[in-house]
Amino acid sequence: xxxxxxxxxxxxxxxxxxxxxxxxxxxxxxxxxxxxxxxxxxxxxxxxxxxxxxxxxxxxxxxxxxxxxxxxxxxxxxxxxxxxxxxxxxxxxxxxxxxxxxxxxxxxxxxxxxxxxxxxxxxxxxxxxxxxxxxxxxxxxxxxxxxxxxxxxxxxxxxxxxxxxxxxxxxxxxxxxxxxxxxxxxxxxxxxxxxxxxxxxxxxxxxxxxxxxxxxxxxxxxxxxxxxxxxxxxxxxxx
Amino acid sequence: xxxxxxxxxxxxxxxxxxxxxxxxxxxxxxxxxxxxxxxxxxxxxxxxxxxxxxxxxxxxxxxxxxxxxxxxxxxxxxxxxxxxxxxxxxxxxxxxxxxxxxxxxxxxxxxxxxxxxxxxxxxxxxxxxxxxxxxxxxxxxxxxxxxxxxxxxxxxxxxxxxxxxxxxxxxxxxxxxxxxxxxxxxxxxxxxxxxxxxxxxxxxxxxxxxxxxxxxxxxxxxxxxxxxxxxxxxxxxxxxxxxxxxxxxxxxxxxxxxxxxxxxxxxxxxxxx
Numbered sequence: 001x002x003x004x005x006x007x008x009x010x011x012x013x014x015x016x017x018x019x020x021x022x023x024x025x026x027x028x029x030x031x032x033x034x035x036x037x038x039x040x041x042x043x044x045x046x047x048x049x050x051x052x053x054x055x056x057x058x059x060x061x062x063x064x065x066x067x068x069x070x071x072x073x074x075x076x077x078x079x080x081x082x083x084x085x086x087x088x089x090x091x092x093x094x095x096x097x098x099x100x101x102x103x104x105x106x107x108x109x110x111x112x113x114x115x116x117x118x119x120x121x122x123x124x125x126x127x128x129x130x131x132x133x134x135x136x137x138x139x140x141x142x143x144x145x146x147x148x149x150x151x152x153x154x155x156x157x158x159x160x161x162x163x164x165x166x167x168x169x170x171x172x173x174x175x176x177x178x179x180x181x182x183x184x185x186x187x188x189x190x191x192x193x194x195x196x197x198x199x200x201x202x203x204x205x206x207x208x209x210x211x212x213x214x215x216x217x218x219x220x221x222x223x224x225x226x227x228x229x230x231x232x233x234x235x236x237x238x239x
Numbered sequence: 240x241x242x243x244x245x246x247x248x249x250x251x252x253x254x255x256x257x258x259x260x261x262x263x264x265x266x267x268x269x270x271x272x273x274x275x276x277x278x279x280x281x282x283x284x285x286x287x288x289x290x291x292x293x294x295x296x297x298x299x300x301x302x303x304x305x306x307x308x309x310x311x312x313x314x315x316x317x318x319x320x321x322x323x324x325x326x327x328x329x330x331x332x333x334x335x336x337x338x339x340x341x342x343x344x345x346x347x348x349x350x351x352x353x354x355x356x357x358x359x360x361x362x363x364x365x366x367x368x369x370x371x372x373x374x375x376x377x378x379x380x381x382x383x384x385x386x387x388x389x390x391x392x393x394x395x396x397x398x399x400x401x402x403x404x405x406x407x408x409x410x411x412x413x414x415x416x417x418x419x420x421x422x423x424x425x426x427x428x429x430x431x432x433x434x435x436x437x438x439x440x441x442x443x444x445x446x447x448x449x450x451x452x453x454x455x456x457x458x459x460x461x462x463x464x465x466x467x468x469x470x471x472x473x474x475x476x477x478x479x480x481x482x483x484x485x486x487x488x489x490x491x492x493x494x495x496x497x498x499x500x501x502x503x504x505x506x507x508x509x510x511x512x
Contacts, residue, residue: 028318051344052266052419064481065317067267069474072418078449081266081291081422082352085345090364109368113341118374124329126315126322128371129292133345136367162368234318234481 004218006172007146008226009190011037012218014098014144014170022095023047025134028066030144031098033229034170036062040225049094051130053079064234085130089137097138097165099131101145103156106183106204108163110135110143111156118158128160135161140168147171153203173198175215183207190215247436247467250460251277254432255286259399260310262289262430263296265471266421267317267479271404272296273467274436276505279303289398291347291422295470295487298322299505301337302497308338310396312347319484323491333494341375346393350377351422353395354429365391401430404468405453406475407444408437412455415444418474424451433457436464438476 004012007030014034018024020043026035028050036059039046048057052067056076063071072078079088088094102125103111112131116122135141143166145151152171166184169176175188186198187209199206218226244250255261255278263271275296278286287308288297294316300306302324314325328337342350349361362381372378377394403423405416414435416423427433435453440463444452455461470480490500 052268052421054419063318064484065267065479067317067419067421068479068481069268069418069472072268072474078419080420080424080451081344082348082425085348086363090345113370118370121330124321124326127311127313127341128343128369129313130344132343132367132369132371133363133365137364159368159370164368234485 004223006190008223009215009218010144010146010170010172011226012222013175013190013215014142015041015222017142017168017170018043018046018096018098021045023049023093024096024098025049025051025089025094025130025138027099027131027134028063029100031100033062033226034144035098036229037222037226040229041222049088051081051084053081053084055079055088061232061235062229085133089130089133092137094137095139097134097141099134099141099143099161101143101151103151103153104143104145104169105153105156105163108141108143108166108169108178108184109156109159110161110163111158113158113160115157131161135163135165138165141166143169145169145171147173147198147201149201149203152201173201185209186212188213188215191217244460244462247273247277247462247464248281250434250462251281254400254434254459255281255283256399257283258285259283260287260289261400261402262396262398262426263402264290264421264423264426265404265468266292266419268419268421268471269404269416269423269468269473270294270296270471271402271436271467272469272471273464274402274404274434275300279305279501279505289396291344292317293325294322295484298324298487298491299501301325301328302334302491303501304334306337307335308340310340310342312342312344316484316487319488323488324497327494340377341371342378342393343371346378346391347396348422348425350393350396351425351429353393354397355425358395360392360394362390362392365393396429398426398430400432400434401426402434402436403427404436404464404473406438406473407441408435408461408463409441409444412458412461413444414453414458414461415447415450417447417450420451424453427453428457432459434460434462436462436467438465438467438473439463
């Protein structure tokens with residue numbers, strides 16, 4: 001029996017990709033959980049920027065939305081949304097864009113807009129938000145997504161953001177690196193996951209690195225902080 | 240009509256017409272729910288709804304059949320998932336078809352900036368390599384006259400009327416808000432008419448760090464509506480009702496349950512203030 005869930009090892013593996021002192025544009029959901037875990041463990045100097053204009057947020061509890069009062073109350077600076085996108089993101093001041101996705105293809109292109117055709121969608125998703133410019137303006141992009149043939153597709157139904165700066169994709173099965181100018185390659189499988197299982201959850205002919213390794217097990221410290229954070233999720237900050 | 244107004248009903252009646260382009264802005268914080276609910280009660284029709292982050296309030300307005308078109312960049316329930324009334328309108332045309340004009344956040348923010356400055360368009364590095372420009376008008380390219388670089392141009396947003404919620408107004412109708420300020424200043428200044436609901440009317444606005452102040456003379460109406468942002472929040476006054484955002488997922492999934500909820504909680508209520 002594993003002592004952690006597949007979501008937990010995904011979040012831990014994603015958190016480890018953020019280095020102390022980096023600046024990170026954080027998407028809500030899985031990326032936000034991982035970024036907060038990183039800041040609470042190996043990267044206390046990680047600068048969290050949310051697109052609500054909270055720069056250097058240091059939430060004590062996990063926010064439910066990117067605009068929770070906890071983010072505003074703990075930020076180094078609060079700026080307007082036009083300023084966030086123009087002066088901070090577009091200007092290239094942010095090292096890492098940390099994004100989720102509904103679909104991703106082998107080149108790292110992301111879809112979070114529709115499943116099916118745009119005019120007559122089978123499933124209408126929330127849409128782009130900040131993703132197109134986060135994906136093209138940050139130094140590198142890390143994507144966190146639960147993997148299946150529904151999310152790892154040969155071709156995205158809609159290109160919401162471009163994959164050319166996607167460096168790493170972390171899933172609940174393993175860790176992928178995007179080779180420059182090329183495609184996502186499986187470099188690590190999580191403990192207990194076989195390469196065949198990852199292949200079966202991938203909608204294209206998967207390339208596997210020659211030196212395929214196993215994700216180092218989550219430490220008790222990482223799991224403890226993560227579970228504490230999850231327990232605080234969406235708890236309202238005091239006015 | 241500048242200055243403090245008696246009632247929200249009066250402010251909506253005077254500023255919103257059928258067919259108008261209406262922006263109710265608020266980036267998670269300070270969302271003008273009470274104003275939106277009053278527009279629903281007054282049964283305005285064929286509106287073009289504009290907002291960067293249409294969340295539950297626009298889900299309600301779309302589900303009540305008030306919108307002919309939505310101009311937006313992210314239409315979801317923050318931290319929870321999708322908007323089921325928005326989805327039903329797009330996928331099934333219920334209760335009426337909804338035309339979409341879809342952008343990125345950076346594009347929408349810059350469109351408001353251009354509108355506030357009365358420029359025809361704004362320039363950014365945006366939408367690179369995405370399928371949005373092929374499906375959305377009001378996005379094009381422009382060559383920089385100084386460097387020759389090809390950049391993205393987005394058309395200005397000029398709503399007929401903008402609604403925002405703020406913490407305070409003074410007795411002359413000058414408004415101050417603080418905390419996450421989103422794109423509300425730009426929305427107000429880009430619109431022909433602007434209505435602000437406030438938590439509280441005070442004798443004097445005390446300067447606060449990072450606050451946005453909107454002088455009375457750029458506003459059409461200011462109305463005291465305490466709690467007017469709930470279930471969103473007003474920093475310093477109330478906390479975000481995250482539980483309601485989570486509960487909305489189930490309420491809004493089913494057409495009948497949604498309609499019954501709206502009848503009970505929005506249509507059948509009269510907002511004081």
